[in-house]
Amino acid sequence: xxxxxxxxxxxxxxxxxxxxxxxxxxxxxxxxxxxxxxxxxxxxxxxxxxxxxxxxxxxxxxxxxxxxxxxxxxxxxxxxxxxxxxxxxxxxxxxxxxxxxxxxxxxxxxxxxxxxxxxxxxxxxxxxxxxxxxxxxxxxxxxxxxxxxxxxxxxxxxxxxxxxxxxxxxxxxxxxxxxxxxxxxxxxxxxxxxxxxxxxxxxxxxxxxxxxxxxxxxxxxxxxxxxxxxxxxxxxxxxxxxxxxxxxxxxxxxxxxxxxxxxxxxxxxxxxxxxxxxxxxxxxxxxxxxxxxxxxxxxxx
Amino acid sequence: xxxxxxxxxxxxxxxxxxxxxxxxxxxxxxxxxxxxxxxxxxxxxxxxxxxxxxxxxxxxxxxxxxxxxxxxxxxxxxxxxxxxxxxxxxxxxxxxxxxxxxxxxxxxxxxxxxxxxxxxxxxxxxxxxxxxxxxxxxxxxxxxxxxxxxxxxxxxxxxxxxxxxxxxxxxxxxxxxxxxxxxxxxxxxxxxxxxxxxxxxxxxxxxxxxxxxxxxxxxxxxxxxxxxxxxxxxxxxxxxxxxxxxxxxxxxxxxxxxxxxxxxxxxxxxxxxxxxxxxxxxxxxxxxxxxxxxxxxxxxx
Amino acid sequence: xxxxxxxxxxxxxxxxxxxxxxxxxxxxxxxxxxxxxxxxxxxxxxxxxxxxxxxxxxxxxxxxxxxxxxxxxxxxxxxxxxxxxxxxxxxxxxxxxxxxxxxxxxxxxxxxxxxxxxxxxxxxxxxxxxxxxxxxxxxxxxxxxxxxxxxxxxxxxxxxxxxxxxxxxxxxxxxxxxxxxxxxxxxxxxxxxxxxxxxxxxxxxxxxxxxxxxxxxxxxxxxxxxxxxxxxxxxxx
Numbered sequence: 001x002x003x004x005x006x007x008x009x010x011x012x013x014x015x016x017x018x019x020x021x022x023x024x025x026x027x028x029x030x031x032x033x034x035x036x037x038x039x040x041x042x043x044x045x046x047x048x049x050x051x052x053x054x055x056x057x058x059x060x061x062x063x064x065x066x067x068x069x070x071x072x073x074x075x076x077x078x079x080x081x082x083x084x085x086x087x088x089x090x091x092x093x094x095x096x097x098x099x100x101x102x103x104x105x106x107x108x109x110x111x112x113x114x115x116x117x118x119x120x121x122x123x124x125x126x127x128x129x130x131x132x133x134x135x136x137x138x139x140x141x142x143x144x145x146x147x148x149x150x151x152x153x154x155x156x157x158x159x160x161x162x163x164x165x166x167x168x169x170x171x172x173x174x175x176x177x178x179x180x181x182x183x184x185x186x187x188x189x190x191x192x193x194x195x196x197x198x199x200x201x202x203x204x205x206x207x208x209x210x211x212x213x214x215x216x217x218x219x220x221x222x223x224x225x226x227x228x229x230x231x232x233x234x235x236x237x238x239x240x241x242x243x244x245x246x247x248x249x250x251x252x253x254x255x256x257x258x259x260x261x262x263x264x265x266x267x268x269x270x271x272x273x274x275x276x277x278x279x280x281x282x283x284x285x286x287x288x289x290x291x292x293x294x295x296x297x298x299x300x301x
Numbered sequence: 302x303x304x305x306x307x308x309x310x311x312x313x314x315x316x317x318x319x320x321x322x323x324x325x326x327x328x329x330x331x332x333x334x335x336x337x338x339x340x341x342x343x344x345x346x347x348x349x350x351x352x353x354x355x356x357x358x359x360x361x362x363x364x365x366x367x368x369x370x371x372x373x374x375x376x377x378x379x380x381x382x383x384x385x386x387x388x389x390x391x392x393x394x395x396x397x398x399x400x401x402x403x404x405x406x407x408x409x410x411x412x413x414x415x416x417x418x419x420x421x422x423x424x425x426x427x428x429x430x431x432x433x434x435x436x437x438x439x440x441x442x443x444x445x446x447x448x449x450x451x452x453x454x455x456x457x458x459x460x461x462x463x464x465x466x467x468x469x470x471x472x473x474x475x476x477x478x479x480x481x482x483x484x485x486x487x488x489x490x491x492x493x494x495x496x497x498x499x500x501x502x503x504x505x506x507x508x509x510x511x512x513x514x515x516x517x518x519x520x521x522x523x524x525x526x527x528x529x530x531x532x533x534x535x536x537x538x539x540x541x542x543x544x545x546x547x548x549x550x551x552x553x554x555x556x557x558x559x560x561x562x563x564x565x566x567x568x569x570x571x572x573x574x575x576x577x578x579x580x581x582x583x584x585x586x587x588x589x590x591x592x593x594x595x596x597x598x599x600x601x602x
Numbered sequence: 603x604x605x606x607x608x609x610x611x612x613x614x615x616x617x618x619x620x621x622x623x624x625x626x627x628x629x630x631x632x633x634x635x636x637x638x639x640x641x642x643x644x645x646x647x648x649x650x651x652x653x654x655x656x657x658x659x660x661x662x663x664x665x666x667x668x669x670x671x672x673x674x675x676x677x678x679x680x681x682x683x684x685x686x687x688x689x690x691x692x693x694x695x696x697x698x699x700x701x702x703x704x705x706x707x708x709x710x711x712x713x714x715x716x717x718x719x720x721x722x723x724x725x726x727x728x729x730x731x732x733x734x735x736x737x738x739x740x741x742x743x744x745x746x747x748x749x750x751x752x753x754x755x756x757x758x759x760x761x762x763x764x765x766x767x768x769x770x771x772x773x774x775x776x777x778x779x780x781x782x783x784x785x786x787x788x789x790x791x792x793x794x795x796x797x798x799x800x801x802x803x804x805x806x807x808x809x810x811x812x813x814x815x816x817x818x819x820x821x822x823x824x825x826x827x828x829x830x831x832x833x834x835x836x837x838x839x
């Protein structure tokens with residue numbers, strides 16, 4: 001913007017940035033853009049590798065046959081990951097069935113009853129600690145208590161893996177549910193109480209319905225995380241290859257499948273590992289998208 | 302019964318309940334051998350139509366922990382009249398009004414002492430059903446807060462559903478309540494739409510309908526118009542003028558002009574004490590207490 | 603005389619409003635000063651049959667009418683913008699009434715002065731009647747002055763005392779009336795005496811207005827409006 005030579009300086013031009021400032025501005029922006037690009041590089045590479053190496057293994061038999069080769073249809077020589085997918089779904093489902101009700105229950109207690117009491121604060125502290133515990137520790141804990149002792153049944157089993165995943169999901173569900181529940185405006189509780197509702201009705205008829213979309217988001221994210229964890233399953237599940245639906249026996253899971261396959265000398269098996277990895281990422285992506293869509297319908301955060 | 306200031310009876314006279322058509326609706330809900338007899342008086346009360354119900358505060362004190370916010374108040378709210386409570390911020394007027402429907406004790410660490418009599422029954426007696434108290438003494442809050450997950454119809458019906466009061470003829474009761482709140486014509490064609498889609502003034506009237514649906518005897522209003530524009534405010538004030546024919550109204554307001562327009566009697570509170578109470582006309586033309594004079598003329602507060 | 607002595611009820615809130623209200627009260631009380639001057643001049647003119655002074659009084663009444671309009675407008679504006687209540691509201695109502703009474707007093711002075719030229723340049727005066735009339739005027743003047751003092755200091759007792767003085771004025775008026783009847787046969791003297799009864803009536807009305815101002819003072823102080831007893835007295839209403 002060039003000002004005519006004879007024009008008096010107006011207030012606006014007095015505030016125009018100096019050339020030195022403009023240069024510094026540009027340099028800062030270039031630096032930030034550079035860091036962003038740097039951060040994006042590995043992400044882009046990951047997506048690229050996943051697609052390049054994984055897509056090629058995707059086929060109909062890939063999803064319908066076990067690593068053993070047994071299939072819904074014709075048996076194949078190099079199997080797919082059916083048992084892994086089914087195993088992951090089943091184990092995560094069991095874990096969710098346990099973790100979600102308990103987690104939401106604890107969150108409700110923290111927000112509606114415990115509130116700021118000393119005991120509630122202690123509970124919150126421990127939940128926070130647990131969210132930071134490495135997932136392998138949960139696996140080890142279940143290993144020590146259930147696998148080595150054969151307390152509830154012999155050896156490695158699918159349900160023991162589910163328990164480990166439950167422990168993993170619980171703090172996440174509690175935390176996110178607590179946040180959402182505390183975002184419900186207190187004025188809603190007050191109005192419901194003032195109408196003569198007993199406290200439990202206030203929680204279940206007023207607070208929870210308002211909080212549901214946000215809580216579903218939190219639950220889905222917890223599920224997505226559990227689906228991708230390898231370490232808790234290592235010492236608890238065992239990674240069988242055949243499809244089983246009985247949680248009492250050893251099961252397969254996608255992370256285990258990847259872990260086992262990637263070390264194989266056979267190229268096609270390695271490719272299967274990439275295919276499994278891509279599948280896992282896609283599953284988690286889908287869960288994330290659903291969570292996002294639901295959270296947009298939420299009237300809270 | 303107590304509308305002209307005659308001393309109220311003491312609360313424990315169950316035998317009189319049978320003969321007394323104006324016995325307090327609170328007592329007719331307390332369980333026990335009087336319950337069966339109380340049904341008769343309840344039916345008689347319902348059949349005789351509108352009754353006049355007064356509230357009497359006796360040495361009411363309210364605490365947050367050890368801090369005394371309301372310091373021993375004796376105050377009458379005459380039946381079918383509007384009483385306004387005015388006073389500077391922090392004088393305890395909101396705290397006091399929340400003691401009348403026992404909402405004060407919902408705050409952790411808060412408690413109240415003294416007696417609050419609805420007609421002839423002390424709502425703080427042991428064994429009194431809080432749900433019954435809040436059904437009989439409704440409350441409208443400062444910020445309109447229709448339940449966000451519910452339609453307009455469900456919002457108005459919420460009071461009936463939450464407090465478990467008779468749900469027969471739900472449609473009829475909802476319509477009557479919306480008519481009573483002066484908003485039936487505006488919403489009758491969109492009862493299924495969410496309650497939060499209305500303007501602020503309309504939302505507040507829906508909240509009033511919600512409270513009216515359970516057929517209260519007393520309506521408490523905590524600065525009901527502070528969040529509304531002037532036209533909506535005037536509509537609510539006109540509504541208050543109509544409603545006082547069927548309910549006794551207590552309104553807390555920081556807007557003295559509103560108290561002057563709307564109330565039959567006005568009470569002035571200062572630092573937890575009741576300074577003066579009297580006919581509104583007298584408070585605003587010739588108050589007895591110097592502090593009242595200074596407050597209403599704006600010399601402080 | 604500033605109304606500061608009545609500021610005992612005033613705290614520190616709403617300074618602009620309080621200034622405005624005090625300003626209106628000052629304007630009203632100064633209006634009383636104006637009419638006091640007018641009364642003085644009227645009595646002076648009466649005493650010396652000074653027709654020129656009388657015409658000054660008549661012209662100066664515009665100032666009082668102007669003052670009335672000013673206060674009236676100021677009060678309307680204050681009511682609309684500030685919504686005064688309680689003591690302030692009573693004060694505003696009292697000022698409105700008072701400035702009207704002041705305007706009436708001013709009109710009565712004009713009436714007195716308009717009657718003077720009717721007597722001609724050299725009227726036959728009867729000294730004791732003239733003395734009575736002048737005494738009425740002086741009494742009326744002191745009543746008005748006392749009403750101002752009572753209002754400014756919010757002294758209800760002083761206000762009520764006006765009734766006593768007003769009784770005296772009423773007595774004087776009856777005396778003048780009786781003397782006028784018995785004045786004799788001379789038509790010029792009779793005409794003058796009749797004119798004097800009319801002047802007496804004007805002074806009596808001034809006294810009544812002063813008592814009315816006293817009633818307003820009592821209203822501001824007590825919040826109750828009552829007519830002081832015996833303030834009307836006998837004679838034509």
